[in-house]
Amino acid sequence: MDFDYSPRQKELIARVSAFMDEHIYPAVPTYEQQHEEGERWKVIPVLEELKAKAKAAGLWNMFMPPSSGHPHLDDTFVFEGEQLTNLEYAPLAEIMGRVSFASEVFNCSAPDTGNMEVLNRFGTREQKERWLRPLMNGDIRSAFLMTEPLVASSDATNIETRIDRDGDDYVINGRKWWSSGVGDPRCKVAIVMGKTNLDAAKHQQQSQVLVPMDAPGMKVLRMLPVFGYDDAPHGHAEVLLENVRVPIADSLLLGEGRGFEISQARLGPGRIHHCMRTIGAAEVALEKMCKRLMSRKAFGKYISEHSVWEERVARARIDIEVTRLLCLKAADMMDKAGNKVARLEISMIKVKAPTMALQVIDDAIQAFGGAGVTSDPGLARAYANQRTLRLADGPDEVHNRTIARMEFAKYGDLAQKIRAERDAERVPVGSR
Structure with missing residues (x-):
């Protein structure tokens, strides 16, 4: 290796x-x-x-x-x-x-x-x-509109936005939010995920279409703050689509019912990009923390000499290194075997990276004392950004579910026994 x-x-x-x-x-x-x-x-x-x-x-x-x-x-x-x-x-x-x-x-x-x-x-x-x-x-810049405020979007089969045929056009109706990039004046196009066929199989109801941001019926309702930060000039918006009409030939990506296929191709690399940027943010927080600890004295010695801070700095360095290695392993597997085979590694790094960064940034905030929660050292904003990543591109719970199920699958005989017991419990009493 x-x-x-x-x-x-x-x-x-x-x-x-x-x-x-x-x-x-x-x-x-x-x-x-x-x-x-x-x-x-x-x-x-x-x-x-x-x-x-x-x-x-x-x-x-x-x-x-x-x-x-x-x-x-x-x-x-x-x-x-x-x-x-x-x-x-x-x-x-x-x-x-x-x-x-x-x-x-x-x-x-x-x-x-x-x-x-x-x-x-x-x-x-x-x-x-x-x-x-x-x-x-x-x-120009662009946006991706999938998440919705009225359903649990961690299960994307829940999305309710409709993409209906009307002659040679699609007519789109729905409400999206956390539509990143919509606030940027250069944002000219959005990829929108919605349902084109409610009668199809659960993962084949959704399609993705290209929608110009200036299309009639596209309404930006508000920009969403993250812990009070508006994230301007990029920002995250709640968007209402009311009878938005686009030509099918110009807008449809890949084919009807292939929205999930597109999403899986899209999200794998994006998760790796997020995780590696997260490691960079953690490195900056650790650097700021060390410099602060080595420049201030408390109770007769530099704060860096207190054992509690030696432990926290050591843990931060270990966690950053572990996270980087896991991320590089996931990236390597994606290159060699594809995103589907690398599902476990992608999920593990998606959970590990923001959790690790949040701990390092939180320790850095503590090292700065009262200054840490102000905007001066930039740690509060960094924390807000990283906390969002525990939800973006799939929340921790969804990725942990994937990891756990792949782990349970190693013990096929026990899994088969559990399924059999569950099926037996579902038999009506009168038929036993």
Whole structure:
């Protein structure tokens, strides 16, 4: 088992790290100043300047995996970028995770990454030209609308949004929320998941369609705060779709009833990207915590010399390293065996990464004392961001369910016995 990065990874890690050092870290104060000035939902100038520099440096669209075109569709679209495997991209995502806006600088931020992969794999030539090309160029942004406020969306079969045929058009009605990216004025298109056939099998009722954000009937009801943070200029919205009409030929992705198939292809890589960025955020929190502990004295010695803090720092380092190894293992399995085979590893890292980061950030907040819960060190916002990830792309409970069921499946004879006992209990008393 080789734990060393390949020469290609090392070269890209060095290039991305150097770009962060030279351009992104120094731009953080400017970004924060421009972010606080004027309208909340806007394009931030320094971010556009950084994007131009990243594109010129060839550090652009690195998330796009190789050979991602769908074999049954036109995949002749030519892309810029390195087209890295999940394993090659993972350490770069960690580096980007050290600054909240860094992934957008490299055109590698959610939900655009997942949407671009979907369009690349399942879109028609016309859909790619209209939406994928400007997304890959960084000219527009996009949103993904699946979660709904009136049902338990952790089970996506519950979604109620209807996508009904009317001649050559679809008419869409429903309410979505946690629609990330809708607040950005550059958001021009959304991928919407809804039901096209209520009579089909449970996982074949759903389809995904492309909907322009300026389509009549698309209404942004409100932007949703996360622990009081509005996440401008990106943001998460509650969106109402009232008789939204789109041409079937222009909007349908892959085919009717294939919404779950698209989702599974989309969410695997996205979860790895989130988890690696989470590790980067945890590294930043640990760095801030150590510097704080080594600069303050209490009860006659530096706080870092108190055993309780030695234990917490050691635990943080161990947990970060364990999480990184698990994430790299999941990425490697996805590359070699595919997302379906890597389900266990994807679920494990999706649970482990945000839980780990939250503990490290919480310890860092404690190390800063009263300052920790202010906005000064940035830890409160980091905590809010990471807490959201225990819900995004499937809550912990769903992933733990997958892990547990795959573990139980190792003991087939016992599982068969339990099923038999359960079936026997369901027999009506009068028929015994």
